[in-house]
């Protein structure tokens with residue numbers, strides 16, 4: 001069984017067009033640069049039915065709303081507890 005923690009990015013059209021298209025690449029790069037690909041399972045998802053609060057990103061059980069490309073690295077460092 002895969003015991004990696006999940007990072008799920010909403011790729012529904014609303015979130016995708018409002019920033020998750022860019023965030024997706026930033027997260028991918030962040031995981032590679034920090035050699036975290038073995039620890040986290042990063043993948044996309046359909047709409048979370050929270051479009052009005054999007055863009056949405058889910059890390060483990062925690063859902064982040066209004067995610068912005070400029071804040072994504074800070075958010076990842078905090079939520080993944082990386083310095």
Ligand code: FES
Pocket residue numbers: 010011012013014015016046047048049050051052054055056
């Ligand atoms: S498109 Fe992301 S919550 Fe609907």
